[in-house]
Amino acid sequence: AQTVTQSQPEMSVQEAETVTLSCTYDTSESDYYLFWYKQPPSRQMILVIRQEAYKQQNATENRFSVNFQKAAKSFSLKISDSQLGDAAMYFCAYRSATNAGGTSYGKLTFGQGTILTVHP
Amino acid sequence: NAGVTQTPKFQVLKTGQSMTLQCAQDMNHEYMSWYRQDPGMGLRLIHYSVGAGITDQGEVPNGYNVSRSTTEDFPLRLLSAAPSQTSVYFCASSYQQGIGASGNTIYFGEGSWLTVV
Numbered sequence: 580a581q582t583v584t585q586s587q588p589e590m591s592v593q594e595a596e597t598v599t600l601s602c603t604y605d606t607s608e609s610d611y612y613l614f615w616y617k618q619p620p621s622r623q624m625i626l627v628i629r630q631e632a633y634k635q636q637n638a639t640e641n642r643f644s645v646n647f648q649k650a651a652k653s654f655s656l657k658i659s660d661s662q663l664g665d666a667a668m669y670f671c672a673y674r675s676a677t678n679a680g681g682t683s684y685g686k687l688t689f690g691q692g693t694i695l696t697v698h699p
Numbered sequence: 700n701a702g703v704t705q706t707p708k709f710q711v712l713k714t715g716q717s718m719t720l721q722c723a724q725d726m727n728h729e730y731m732s733w734y735r736q737d738p739g740m741g742l743r744l745i746h747y748s749v750g751a752g753i754t755d756q757g758e759v760p761n762g763y764n765v766s767r768s769t770t771e772d773f774p775l776r777l778l779s780a781a782p783s784q785t786s787v788y789f790c791a792s793s794y795q796q797g798i799g800a801s802g803n804t805i806y807f808g809e810g811s812w813l814t815v816v
Contacts, residue, residue: 583741614804622736622787624807670741674805686732686757687791687805689741 581606581673585690592661593698599646600656600693602671610676613647613654614687618668627669630654632676658695666697702726705790705808712780712815720775720811722790728806730793731773735759735786736810742789748773780815787812 582605592598604613615627630638630647637645642662646655658665671690706721724731732747734757744757748767762784764776773792777784790808 585741588739622810622812624742624789624791624810626804629804672741686744686747687734687742689743691739691741 581608581611581675581688583671583673583688583690585671585693587693588691589694589696591696591698592658594661594663596661597657597659598661598695600658600669600671600695602654602656602690604652604654604671604673604688606652606673606675608675612674612676613645614672614674615643615645615654615656616670616672617665618670618692620667624670628656661697663697663699666695668692668694703790703792703806703808705788705811707811708809709812710814712777712813714780714782714815716780718777718780720777720788720790720813722773722775722808723771724773724790724792724806725771726792726806727770728792728794729770731767732757732791732805733763733765733773733775734789734791736789737786745775745788777813782815785813785815 584603611632613630617625617627628638628640628643630645637647642659644657670692673688703724729750733745734742736742743759745763746765748754751767751770754765767773788811791805793805
């Protein structure tokens with residue numbers, strides 16, 4: 580079974596600065612997807628960025644980028660030019676790309692989450 | 700395009716009562732699932748379905764039932780509510796097979812806040 584670990588329960592950053600959230604995972608699979616979801620106080624789950632494991636290039640979405648280290652099983656999220664609206668809980672999640680028996684493909688395994696505070 | 704719709708958004712139950720959380724999606728996704736989110740923890744999978752008529756248990760299935768009679772709907776039933784089931788519940792859906800980048804993404808409803816007293 581896969582596990583996802585976020586070792587930083589809380590992080591803080593000054594507005595306009597850069598912050599990096601850490602995520603490690605454990606899997607025996609070679610093909611999978613990794614995601615970062617943002618959850619504001621409304622509890623809505625908002626997809627921030629996704630990474631396909633077969634791609635060596637790190638994904639980037641505007642101010643958000645990842646550092647994907649497949650051998651180290653590490654998937655960190657970097658937020659540049661932090662804004663007050665970035666304050667939220669952030670979850671790292673793993674999804675298998677192997678459709679084993681048609682049952683595992685859609686499952687997401689989540690980390691425990693990191694609360695990000697942005698100071699003005 | 701409504702995406703994933705959950706109802707109700709808020710509910711208070713008494714211990715022992717039963718209720719159903721509704722989930723509907725209009726994206727023709729084969730895969731649907733229910734998660735619960737408790738304080739200090741990530742989302743945990745309760746039940747999932749890979750298509751109409753097919754369901755299976757996730758990580759924390761006890762006390763919950765599901766059925767999938769149509770592609771669009773995936774209700775979650777609490778059989779006899781307990782205080783330990785106080786949580787925020789999320790329904791999610793996705794394509795079974797990746798279809799381009801968006802096919803890999805799992806879409807979430809807005810959550811249902813359940814309190815059992």
